Amino acid sequence: MDTSYSLYLHIPFCRHRCAYCDFNTYAGLEALIPAYAQALCREMAFLRQAAGERPPIHTLFLGGGTPSLLPITALETILQAAHTHFSWHAPLEITLEANPGTLDRDYLRAAYAVGVNRLSLGMQSAQPEELRFLERQHDFGDVIQAVEWARRAGFENLSLDLIYGLPEQSLARWEQSLSRALDLQPEHISLYALTLEHGTPLSHWVDRGLVPLPDADRAAEMYELACERLDKAGFEQYEISNWARPGHACRHNLQYWRNLPYLGLGAGAHGFAAGYRTVAVRASTAYIERLQNAGAPSVFPRTPATAEAIPVDRATEMSETLIMGLRLTQEGVSLQRFEQRFGQRLEEHYSAPIRRLRRAGLLEWHAEALRLTPRGRLLGNRVFMEFV
Ligand code: SF4
Incomplete structure (x- = not known):
């Protein structure tokens, strides 16, 4: 195979579903994690079989959901399976998305030891009332602590995610959150405008008049303020929502933005390979069942979990x-x-x-x-x- 892929592995579990989130993730199903991790390993094996060889990869991204809910043994098993079924092109970027409230020092040490070399922390805000409003399960103290533990564990590539454009969020409070994030000296920052997703608690609150709509003009001001602040702090904006210190752009996400091929495994994961966009079955239980019951080989880039493979003209x-x-x-x-x-x-x-x-x-x-x-x-x- 000449093509080098990025590999995305979806971990669809969270302790609690945040009020604004419509990602494919499930709260209260953590008991499924061991079976899910096994299914993910089986899906990698099926993909390799379909490819006829170990597909080459240069980035691996564990996204969610909350991948940091994976016990270390499961994380290690998944990364070993990725070693077995893919041909790794060094230097491999291995990102773990993490919820600051789920981490401790030993976990971060062990994650680094098993090969994770990039940590993406969902900080979202430094303001306690904003974190409560979003129903996040952490406070800013957890973020400070997680960054300190991550640095001690050896991580030299840390990313922080923040959300702006919350209802009634002031420019001053947004600037404070940005400043607190910069104080933590991450290598990478992603900023996302809050969007109302159909079916989420937040969109119900807005529909019922309990919460005002986010103000689009105010959100644009926040974005412009962030562009200035991050530029002054030495970050390069390389994507509409992403900034990095030189040399720290996310290689995995660059693959998406350059519309280059990637393999997406796990419940609801999307992929783009060999001229097809693939989508895996969404529900984690259905995903596990499909992999447990699978026998017949698939045609690349499909696997037994593939719900749709749409040719791209x-x-x-x-x-x-x-x-x-x-x-x-x-x-x-x-x-x-x-x-x-x-x-x-x-x-x-x-x-x-x-x-x-x-x-x-x-x-x-x-x-x-x-x-x-x-x-x-x-x-x-x-x-x-x-x-x-
Ligand atoms: S932690 Fe992330 S993926 Fe999980 S519910 Fe909250 S926003 Fe969604």
Whole structure:
């Protein structure tokens, strides 16, 4: 296999479902974790069998859910299975998403010892009332402690996630959370605007008038403030929602934004490989059953857990490459790489929308690449719609 993949492993368990979250995750089913970990290992074996060889990978991302709920023995078993069934290309980036309230010193030491070398902590806010509102199960003290333990364990690549644009959140409180995050000296920061997801408690509260809608203009001010603060603190913004110290951009997520192939295993996981977008069965119980009962080999990139494998036609792949690539605020979409991949010139294939969006001040050419302007970053969805 010439292609090098990124490998995503989904861990769909949380102690409590946060009020705003619509991810594929389940609270109160932690008893399933051992069987789930075994199923994940079986799915890796099936994928290797389908590929006919060990697919090469250069990043591995344990996302969720709350992957830090995995006992160390399960984490180690999963990483050993990944070693067995994939061919690892050094230096391998292995990320564990972690909820600060689930960690302790021994866990972080052991996670580092079994090979995790990047930790992504869901800090979200430094304000106790905001964390309560979001129904997070940790406080900012847990974040400080987790960062200290992680550093002592040896982690040199730490990322913090924060949420902004909460109802009635003031600019001053947002700035305080940002400052507290910067005080912890992470290598990477992700900032996400709170969105109302259908069916979540938060969206019910808003529908019933118990909570005001998040204010979009205020959220835009918060975003601009964050851009300034992070720039002054020496972070490079490399994606609409992501900042890193030089050399610490998340290699796993870069694979998504460059629309390059990745393998997604676990309940509800998505993948993109061999011209197909794959989606695994969502429910963790159904996922475990499928893997326990599976016998017949699958055709790559499918596994017994695959619920859907949708072929991606060329026009779709071109438009997805452009839309995802425009999220990369510095790199943008390289003209040369686009032409090498599709045999067509980007500026000719999309000449009309590019002209319109450049006139509107939302796109620019920079170093042989097309990218968003600072204004375009605020209006990304409007830009992307032009290329759908
Ligand atoms: S910890 Fe993360 S994945 Fe779990 S419910 Fe909260 S936001 Fe969702």
